[in-house]
Amino acid sequence: MDWIINFFTNRPLSSILDVLLVWYLIYRLIIYARGTRAMNLLKGVAIIIAAKFISSTLGLQTIDWLLGQIISWGVVASIILFQPELRKALENLGRNLFRNRRNQKNPSQKLIDDLENALLYMSKRKIGALISIEANDKLEEYIETGTVMHSEISNQLLINIFVPNTPLHDGAVIISNYRIAAASCYLPLSESSLIPKELGTRHRAAIGLGEVTDALTLIVSEETGSISMVKHDHLHRDLDQKNLRFLLDQNLMVSDEDDSEQDIFDDIRNFFTAKFTQKGGK
Numbered sequence: 001m002d003w004i005i006n007f008f009t010n011r012p013l014s015s016i017l018d019v020l021l022v023w024y025l026i027y028r029l030i031i032y033a034r035g036t037r038a039m040n041l042l043k044g045v046a047i048i049i050a051a052k053f054i055s056s057t058l059g060l061q062t063i064d065w066l067l068g069q070i071i072s073w074g075v076v077a078s079i080i081l082f083q084p085e086l087r088k089a090l091e092n093l094g095r096n097l098f099r100n101r102r103n104q105k106n107p108s109q110k111l112i113d114d115l116e117n118a119l120l121y122m123s124k125r126k127i128g129a130l131i132s133i134e135a136n137d138k139l140e141e142y143i144e145t146g147t148v149m150h151s152e153i154s155n156q157l158l159i160n161i162f163v164p165n166t167p168l169h170d171g172a173v174i175i176s177n178y179r180i181a182a183a184s185c186y187l188p189l190s191e192s193s194l195i196p197k198e199l200g201t202r203h204r205a206a207i208g209l210g211e212v213t214d215a216l217t218l219i220v221s222e223e224t225g226s227i228s229m230v231k232h233d234h235l236h237r238d239l240d241q242k243n244l245r246f247l248l249d250q251n252l253m254v255s256d257e258d259d260s261e262q263d264i265f266d267d268i269r270n271f272f273t274a275k276f277t278q279k280g281g282k
Contacts, residue, residue, distance in 0.1 A: 048074075107178045108254040110153070115252075116245055117155035119220060119227050122162060128222030129162040130172040130202045132187065133252065137213035139181075143174050146185030153180055162220075172205065172217075188212060206230040216251050 048067060055064040115131065122129050132139065147168060151157060153175065161168050161183050171184035189201070190208035206217035210230045219228040229236040229247055236247060 106254070108252055111178055112248045112252050114153050114155040114158065115218065115248060118158040119218060119244065120241060121155070121159055122220045123225045123227050126222055126225040127159070127162050127164065127220060128202060129220040130205060130217065131158065132172050132174050132209055132215045132217040134174065134176040135214040135216065137215065139174050139176065139213065139215060142185050142187055143176070143182040146171055146174070146182035148182045149180045151180045153178065203228060207233070207235060
């Protein structure tokens with residue numbers, strides 16, 4: 001601890017601020033890369049940097065030189081390989097920094113509106129549906145069981161996914177970071193004996209996910225058209241429009257101030273997610 005204290009006491013404020021900002025950016029990058037394939041890339045970069053430090057400390061000149069070349073040319077290669085994605089991320093960053101937020105609809109408000117419209121439409125027509133919204137616990141292991149979409153949310157797209165006899169209708173849609181992360185996903189089935197026997201596989205899957213994560217899951221029964229909601233181990237059944245809206249607002253609404261703090265880092269996350277989590281459909 002002494003070297004840390006000496007480091008901060010023997011340097012000007014600007015140097016301390018510089019170090020703190022770098023560490024904060026690294027921390028946020030790791031947080032938003034966690035649970036995606038980008039994390040493997042960051043681990044590889046960390047291993048190379050650690051090896052470079054060790055080889056330099058031990059005086060392994062040849063290895064140190066080779067690793068230095070890898071780091072130097074790796075930056076250039078990354079810029080060339082990821083040029084389209086980097087350009088898109090920078091464009092989004094600039095657009096978000098200078099846009100007029102008062103003209104932007106709160107993304108949590110839009111999510112709630114689209115979910116409400118889609119659920120009511122499917123309920124009237126008895127179209128079975130299962131939709132999980134990621135909260136603090138990452139759902140990456142369940143996203144990987146389905147077909148990755150990374151699509152913007154609209155009530156029309158949600159409805160179209162669950163239309164019977166279409167390729168993606170069987171399974172769950174998982175929503176992460178205000179986007180449809182994947183469709184046709186498999187969720188863990190609950191083995192609880194307390195679940196009423198009249199409830200089917202969709203309800204058991206929703207309850208099963210609620211037992212192991214803090215995700216919010218919405219269900220439309222194919223037999224009755226009733227709408228249900230699961231959060232943790234609590235099941236809300238037979239929701240009418242008023243109660244559905246109340247629960248959606250209660251669980252999903254985020255204030256504009258809280259949401260604006262995440263814009264820049266959401267752009268970074270979207271860049272990594274789009275590049276490194278894509279895989280072939282199942």
